[in-house]
Amino acid sequence: MDSNRTEGNMIIPKEPKLTEEQLKEIKDIVNEYNCKIQPIEGIHRTIYALLGEEREQVMINRILGLDYIDRFDAIDSPYKLMDIHSELTHHQIKVGNSIVGTEPFIIAGQCTIDPNNPNYFLETAHAVKEAGAKAIRGGVWKPRTMPYSYQGDDSAIKILVEAREQTGLPIDTEVMDEHQLEVAMDAKVDILQIGTRNALNYSLLKKIGEKTAGTQTAVLLKRSRAMGPINELIAAAEYIAAGGNPNVMLCPRGTIPQVDGYRNNPDESITPLVKEKTWAPVIVDPSHSVGRAKYVCAASMAAMAYGADGLIIETHVDPKYGIGDDPKQALKPDELKTLINNVNLIWGLTKKK
Ligand code: PEP
Ligand code: MN
Numbered sequence: 001m002d003s004n005r006t007e008g009n010m011i012i013p014k015e016p017k018l019t020e021e022q023l024k025e026i027k028d029i030v031n032e033y034n035c036k037i038q039p040i041e042g043i044h045r046t047i048y049a050l051l052g053e054e055r056e057q058v059m060i061n062r063i064l065g066l067d068y069i070d071r072f073d074a075i076d077s078p079y080k081l082m083d084i085h086s087e088l089t090h091h092q093i094k095v096g097n098s099i100v101g102t103e104p105f106i107i108a109g110q111c112t113i114d115p116n117n118p119n120y121f122l123e124t125a126h127a128v129k130e131a132g133a134k135a136i137r138g139g140v141w142k143p144r145t146m147p148y149s150y151q152g153d154d155s156a157i158k159i160l161v162e163a164r165e166q167t168g169l170p171i172d173t174e175v176m177d178e179h180q181l182e183v184a185m186d187a188k189v190d191i192l193q194i195g196t197r198n199a200l201n202y203s204l205l206k207k208i209g210e211k212t213a214g215t216q217t218a219v220l221l222k223r224s225r226a227m228g229p230i231n232e233l234i235a236a237a238e239y240i241a242a243g244g245n246p247n248v249m250l251c252p253r254g255t256i257p258q259v260d261g262y263r264n265n266p267d268e269s270i271t272p273l274v275k276e277k278t279w280a281p282v283i284v285d286p287s288h289s290v291g292r293a294k295y296v297c298a299a300s301m302a303a304m305a306y307g308a309d310g311l312i313i314e315t316h317v318d319p320k321y322g323i324g325d326d327p328k329q330a331l332k333p334d335e336l337k338t339l340i341n342n343v344n345l346i347w348g349l350t351k352k353k
Contacts, residue, residue, distance in 0.1 A: 012087065026063060029063060035050055040246050079235055082279070084275075096169060096170035100283075104340070105135070106343070107172050108312070109315055110326055115155050118159045120317060121163060122162065126166065127333035131315075132341075133313075133336070133340070135171065137312060138156070138172075141175065172189070174192075177204070195222050200232075205236055205239035206239050209243015212245040218247040227255065233250055252267040262290045263289065264291065269302075283312055291329050293331055305346055316332070317333060
């Protein structure tokens with residue numbers, strides 16, 4: 001067996017969820033074998049991942065002997081929870097009123113919220129809703145290449161929350177550290193974005209999984225610019241799921257080396273490869289992969305043709321007044337509307353009913 005492959009075990013109870021006493025009884029058993037139980041709450045039921053040296057047959061027999069246990073599922077995979085063959089394969093991620101995967105899930109909005117000009121963001125939020133977006137994005141904190149560029153500000157979270165109140169759409173923002181995670185969770189941000197720079201920050205991934213365990217919070221995990229093998233992206237998602245939150249969506253957003261003329265090396269074409277290995281929805285980010293507004297629509301259509309479940313598109317009512325990436329790569333709301341109409345047509349052609 002190759003060293004990073006393990007037999008993944010899931011404990012499936014007869015009822016949708018174990019009682020406190022039942023969970024304690026199982027925890028007491030697995031503790032004797034230095035294993036851990038991680039409950040993974042789905043919309044309809046909870047399953048229980050067994051983590052650690054879980055191949056101890058006596059332990060497995062003792063658990064199987066409990067009358068409230070239906071079965072023990074084992075899959076041979078480096079990622080027990082995110083694998084396409086895991087018990088979670090029918091897990092659905094609900095964000096706002098959308099169930100991701102049932103219709104194109106389009107997240108749109110500004111790269112960066114400008115706290116000095118909240119009205120731009122609020123107008124953008126209404127405009128993307130009108131264009132057909134299902135969630136609003138807006139950077140409260142920004143990972144900037146240059147330390148003197150605008151870094152974001154806690155105060156912008158209020159503007160993001162205001163946009164959700166006014167439009168009724170769920171909200172997405174990037175978090176880079178525990179403080180930001182706390183502020184975002186207090187604000188009940190619906191989608192926590194992990195940016196390309198932190199996609200390999202395993203302690204942050206674990207922390208986000210643990211802090212959002214048992215909640216409906218979704219996580220949009222961008223692909224690292226430096227990630228090659230697709231397994232690395234899925235393994236990063238596994239860190240979040242193993243922490244307790246399986247609501248992870250994977251986001252190809254371009255890698256290096258860049259294609260001359262584009263911001264990155266566009267990677268929407270990995271979508272079918274990702275989908276062969278994991279049940280996680282794929283939400284492609286063409287804005288950052290091509291990095292120029294004029295190429296975003298074509299890249300979006302390509303992503304949908306490759307089978308993406310959705311897109312995240314930087315949009316601004318007046319990009320030249322934006323900060324961060326917006327002047328270069330944000331679409332205007334009418335362009336977003338055309339894009340959404342186009343991708344809806346492609347969805348109709350390619351998604352099996
Ligand atoms: C963003 O979404 O604005 C962003 C910074 O994305 P990435 O982490 O993909 O660069
Ligand atoms: Mn951006």
